[in-house]
Amino acid sequence: MESIEALSKKLSDYLKPSQIEQVHKAYEFAHEAHSGQFRTNGDPYVSHPIAVANILSSFHMDEDSLSAAMLHDVIEDCGVPKRIIEEKFNKNVADLVDGVSKLDQLDMASSAEVDAENFQKMILAMSNDMRVIVVKLADRLHNMRTIEFLEKDKQKRKAKETLEIYAPLAHRIGMNHVYRELEDRSFKVLYPTRYRRLRVALKKNRGNQKRLLNKIKRALEKKLVDQGIPAYVEGREKHTYSVYRKMKINKRSFEEIIDVSAFKVIVDNADNCYKTLGVVHNIFKPIEGRFKDYISIPKSNGYQSIHTGVIGLDGQPIEIQIKTSDMNEMAENGIASHWIYKMGERIETGPQQKARRWVSDLLELRDNFDTSKDFIESVKTNIFPDEIYVFTPEGKIIQLTAGSTAIDFAYAVHTDIGHHCRACRINRKLAPLSVPLESGQTIEILTEKLPQTSPAWLNFAVTSRARNSIRHYLSNLKKSEARKLGKKLLEQSLGSLNVKLRHLQKDKLTEALKAIGVKSLNKLLEEIGLGNRVGNVVARQIIGFLNQENSDKNSGLFLEITGTEGLVVNYGNCCKPIPGDSVIGHFTSGGLVVHQERCKNILPFRQDPAQCFPVYWHEELDREFSADIRIQAYDEPGLLATLASTITNSETNIESVQTLEIDIDHVEFNMTLQVKGRDHLASIMKKIRKLKNISSINRIHDQELREVSTIH
Incomplete structure (x- = not known):
């Protein structure tokens, strides 16, 4: 257990005696408040606040942050009012403690809602003082370090929350050291077997690569000395969860993930970063497309470095990062780096300024959600997306999510620009609003005096800011305006199917509306006008219902899938339906997603006609x-070539192949094939089953079965 004396000794390296005295005072207050309370491991409870403060001291945080760390649980666990903390210490400390304390006496139906409200409270506190999240992350880090003392179900819940929210938050504000540890500790709790096997594999790889990595390091150091560039070179092994994530995303075994190690070159100034890049490329051959200059254009969390991929001495690709010592500290500690106060005014670093702007954007988005739960779900999916960098005509850099369009750009510049956007120029040439943007392009938005906001924009807007601004504007339209717009969109969609809305029989239309899950035509038109339903999908639902009398389908509303719907209809990646499967449609804001009826992800919505409805395949797709498919076989030379030949002779393309060695004699192939339907797939599987050495073959329906489960 850490002691207050040991902490005080660390603090004396950078704090004044009067500042250390305030931290001591906070410790004494916490010690008295938590008297008689114990952690689940049996230690006095006050050991936890000391540990949190100790973590913060490694970032050289100020005395108010350290005092808040000591007191962070006294409001929540001891019932001490915020007013008392402000009287005993100061307003900053009281606000910080309140910001990291959970809300009490919440009258809510589920723990998810409570967690969402507490998260929203923390975001609000962050908008006033970014130190709130630094204290909260230190608190969560120590809790994860001692998580083994909790009950198993509570361990899983905390680890899942950490992996989904707190680790990405740490990454988003540049605290990469904390981010990596939170991910690895969560991974260990959630998938202990995978974690253990991967750690063994990494350790073995480290031993095999040690001599080669040392040789590369010496070659780099010698060349840098020859060029007169003062530098420090260190090898870095990628953290466990990042390797696992790469295996999972790319569907590869550990042996196929070749760049598990990287080198970091620390130099004295930015000019030498670029000189070092030239030295590296003189020694090793650069890999095309693997160069990134984050010094000229930093990441959204303030991260700066030059990244380059090169071919190493053994022909294996390696990653080399080049940065200054200040950049390296920023990369590790993010907004916690250089937390300086001068004459009562904080001088914010780049990461701190970027983090504050991000929180301001979150608060702006929060007003567009009806519930805290919806808000937190949006934040979880948009904490750290891939990014592109484009320019305004004046040369200002605008940072956007990869895949963003001119609509996203317009809303990023200003909400009013987005609402009034009518067209755009990309590199001075007129272009559709729906075209995905690329880094380096210059975008000009052409506007109208009257708002042009359209529900159709939701089909290609990518960023949360744009999508929520569009929805918020549309939801504020008068109902009559929404109905007019919805009627126009539905009539256009029906017109493309040679049907007029006014010619539909009233009784049949009423039955169709009931099957769709709406009470009246006005309500349906309103939902289409507000962007809650897609006109094309609704039109085809109605036509499917009207045609059912001439069909031998079961009663109910069916939508026919033709395979030519484009962006309006998507197919679930979780279950990968193919023609011949029993399927069901799930209506989302982006259109229709088709799932197999057996898919687990669709079970919570199946009985809700507003979200799900029957669909069937067109006879000729x-x-x-x-x-x-998964194939298990006795291994022999040329087996994969035989399989590939059998499959391609069946007029089928192979999208991907993953090979896993089960034991010394047996091998498993996980393949993704392009097929026309169940009959086509069955024919292919029948041919494969007849091959020599095949012990089993089956189709994979569920997402869990696709995950990497074997590590060698």
Whole structure:
């Protein structure tokens, strides 16, 4: 257990005696408040606040942050009013403690809602003082370090929350050291077997690569000395969860993930970063497309470095990062770096300024959500997306999520620009608003005096800011305006199917509306006008219902899937439906997603006609679909070539192949094939089953079965 004396000794390296005295006073207050309370491991409870303060001291945080760390649980666990903390210490400390304290006496139906409200409270506190999140992350880090003392179900819940929210938050504000440890500790709790096997594999790889990595390091150091560039070179092994994530995303085994190690070159100034890049490329051959200059254009969390991929001495690709010592400290500690106060005014670093702007954007988005739960879900999916950098005509850099369009750009510049956008120029040439942007382009938005906001924009807007601004504007339209717009969109969609809305029989239309899950035509038109439903999908639902009398389908509303719907209809990656499967449609804001009826992800919505409805396949589909199969066989030379030949002779393309060695004699192939339907897939599987050495073959339906489960 850490002691207050040991902490005081660390603090004396950078704090004044009067500042250390305030931290001591906070400790004494916490010690008395938590008297008689114990941690689950049996230690006095006050050991936890000391540990949190100790973590903060490694970032050289100020005395108010350290005092808040000591007191962070006294409001929540001891019932001490915020007013008392302000009287005993100061307003900053009281606000920080309140910011990291959970709300009490919440009258809510689920723990998810409570967690969402507490998260929203923390975001509000962060908008006033960014130190709130630094204290909260230190608190969560120590809790994860001692998580083994909790009950198993509570361990899983805390680890999942940490992996989904707190680790990405640490990454988003540049605290990469904390981010990596939170991810690895969460991974260990959630997937202990995978974690253990991967750690063994990494340790073995480290031993095999040690001599080669040392040789590369010496070659770099010698060349830098020859060029007169003062530098420090160190090898860095990627953290466990990042390797696992790469295996999972790329569907590869550990042996196929070749760049698990990287080198970091620390130099004295930015000019030498670029000189070092030239030295590296003189020694090693650069890999095309693997160069990134984050010094000229930093990441959204303030991260700065030059990244380059090169071919190493053994022909294996390696990553080399080049940065200054200040950049390296920023990369590790983010907004916690250089937390300086001068004459009562904080001088914010780049990461701190970027983090504050991000929190301001979150607060702006919060007003567009009806519930805290919806807000937190949006934040979880948009904490750290891939990024592109584009320019305004004046040369200002605008940072956007990868895949963003001119609509996203317009709303990023200003909400009013977005609402009044009518067209755009990309590199001085007129272009559709729906075209995905690329880094380096210059975007000009052409506007109208009257708002142009359209529900159709939701089909290609990518960023949360744009999508929520569009929805918020549309939801504020008068109902009559929404109905007019919805009627126009539905009539256009029906018109493309040679049907007029006014010609539909009233009784049949009423039955169709009931099957869709709406009470009246006005309500349906309103939902289409507000962007809650897609006109094309609704039109085809109605037509499907009207045609059912001439069909031998079961009663109910069916939508026919033709395979030519484009962006309006998507197919669930979780279950990968193909023609011949029993399927069901799930209506989302982006259109229709088709799932297998057996899919677990659709079970919570199946009985809700507003979200799900029956669909069926068109008899003649002119396209191919992805299907996953698993083959187990006795291994022999040329087996994969035989399998590939059998499959391609069946007029089928192989999208991907993953090979896993089960034991010394047996091998498993996970393949993704392009098929026309179940009959086509069955024919292929029948041919494979007849091959020599095949012990089993089956189709993979569920997402869990696709995950990497074997590490060698």
